[in-house]
Amino acid sequence: MRPYEVIRAKRDGEALSPRDIRALIEGYTAGQIPDYQMAAFCMAVFYRGMDEAEMAALTDAMLHSGTVLDLSAIPGVKVDKHSTGGVGDKVSLALAPLVAAAGVPVPMISGRGLGHTGGTLDKLEAIPGFRVDLSIERFVEIVGRLGVCLIGQTREIAPADRKLYALRDVTATVESVPLIAASIMSKKLAEGIDALVLDVKVGRGAFMKSRKDARTLAGALAAVGKRAKKKVVAVLTAMDEPLGLAVGNALETAEAFDVLRGGGPRDLVEVTRELGAHMLVLGKKARGLEAARARLDALIRSGEALDRMRRLVEAQGGDPRAVDDPARLPRAPAMLPVRADRTGFVTGIDAEEIGLAAMSLGAGRDRADATIDPSVGIVLERKTGDAVAKGELLAVVHHAGTDAARAGAAASRVRRAYVVGARKPRMRSKILEVAS
């Protein structure tokens, strides 16, 4: 079929053949199919969706638009984790060395933050000297030696996805489950992994606002993974309030180090431990989730997890002393307290608002080409369920000290993000459900 016919078929709700989907993606990547036809196609997919076979074909075509890593020389079941993105989500930073310490190779290619959500690469770069732009060869070498390496998407990985994502971003076609699933899975499958744990975030601070939508996305991701003969486990986790206490790059990196030291906020530890346990089971380093959790706890207690982090930082050009001494991470020169204006219990913290407040301080990007300040951010002093008295600290805004009005506006935004009520709310686990 010609591109016109492919668009029309999808427009009218017909399922496309793998051959047609491949021709479309190959033609688009080669510049033979123009942006305007692909834009019309994406909008038709937005309304009509794709079945599993179509999603798998789209993922496969995008995956093979570039280099697919071959990690078969590295022994063991290679397992990665991917998060659909949230506020305060620094899980990857602690999880990758922790799981690697258990003997599961973790080849992780991550992204940068955009909008109210942060990105793993930005958090890693808060570590002085840390490089995320390593070559594929160096990446493979470090994964082989340390069992873990974290880099950014290179030009060789899924170029079709990069081109298509840029188009979707300006044509209001980002919010489409099959297009999201193919985008995520094409990049992850290009890493040469055997299995994948997906952290699908649900709630006000996440891309998927409802449990139903998150379940749909998780199902699509799992289906694509299975058709590519990869083991996939999707964990739905709550993203109504930020994860952990720190929001902002260096602040979050320090918090991730705390988790590896056996500390860290309870919710962050819970999510890290649960995702890690699934990775160990998939990586055949534990017989079940209980054994896996115990193994992870032991690696933290023994210091092996923290040591793996030090070696990882060093291997990627960073200063390993920053792992033990947070003073070596960038620190904002000024702080502004955010205080409660009534007594009661915190019943909710709007994660999106906290994320936008951090972005406004310079912690995140409103455009893809914006630069960020690694030191700034917000540290929550109270989380949902905590008691607070009028005048007590809710949070602290860490800012550059050069723009009092901006800092004040961010502080007001943080205060508005907090809901303080008379009754202590029921506490719920961040782990909502597991699909595989």
Added chain:
Amino acid sequence: MRPYEVIRAKRDGEALSPRDIRALIEGYTAGQIPDYQMAAFCMAVFYRGMDEAEMAALTDAMLHSGTVLDLSAIPGVKVDKHSTGGVGDKVSLALAPLVAAAGVPVPMISGRGLGHTGGTLDKLEAIPGFRVDLSIERFVEIVGRLGVCLIGQTREIAPADRKLYALRDVTATVESVPLIAASIMSKKLAEGIDALVLDVKVGRGAFMKSRKDARTLAGALAAVGKRAKKKVVAVLTAMDEPLGLAVGNALETAEAFDVLRGGGPRDLVEVTRELGAHMLVLGKKARGLEAARARLDALIRSGEALDRMRRLVEAQGGDPRAVDDPARLPRAPAMLPVRADRTGFVTGIDAEEIGLAAMSLGAGRDRADATIDPSVGIVLERKTGDAVAKGELLAVVHHAGTDAARAGAAASRVRRAYVVGARKPRMRSKILEVAS
């Protein structure tokens, strides 16, 4: 709103403001908004539609992207007719001089054929010397002098529509009622008319296959016209079998001349007379439809209509002798008979198949830049309801004589387009309903 936000709002089913629609069309025409954003927008409109206010704003923006003719110096109510296109539809050729002869000025800007349907311009150009590419000034002068002129869309008329139509054509977004309505009405309103009669074709040979869809389009066209303060009457006419007997440019032109001479096939006369009667009433040259029909019949009987045609042909550079002598029109050198393979009654003739057969002979275009042969085509010897004996003529294929296989294939296609049954079918009027 930025273009991205306009696309997203339409994608999510929101109604757009006239201001946003105008900015979108102005930005697109000026080349500031790229094709890919407009393609995504058109696909969103395909699914979400537009309300009357949005269609009116879109039409108005496209109309004002170019020149809007001012015919106020010409006395009388200027009335045009537009057909949504069918097979054998040569109504405009007879109708325009006929109505002009009744004193109603008819400033008609027409199109070319594409796909299985023919175009008025191609039929006119079958007349030796006839020019359809006159300047706006010459067009206005001829309308003022003769009350009628037929030309093609110039570069000054609705350039936004030309650019948008070319984009829709390659992004599978042609089949959208609000986009069709804005496209038609922006061009027609640019002619400087006061009123418009629309011939909305319904059936297998038409763009609108069902009565319901045709009614929806007629309603949209009428609504846009009313909001632009123009009187609009929409007539739904049947397009299951071809209109009249001739399909192919010179053949159709000769048939249109027959109508002005008081002859011509019954169904073609019926449609021409009905549309003309509405034009006379809108043009205030008749008090009602009955009086209008009588006036048209008188103009044909007296020879005034045919004389107006001769003067029109002459004014546009053509040979007026062709009006009286069909031998002066291009004639195909070869003919191939199509015969019935059973005895019975013709119960249907698939207009789309006949149109495609004619196109395959060179009478029409499969691409916008294809050249056509004015002489070739198909003449139906039997129409729906006619009795036929096995071996008798159903139709005659007029062909170039250079490709026997192609002519044979066209003849087979014509034969397959005929359905011959045992019972005489109920005869129905081609006029299905009138909406205004």
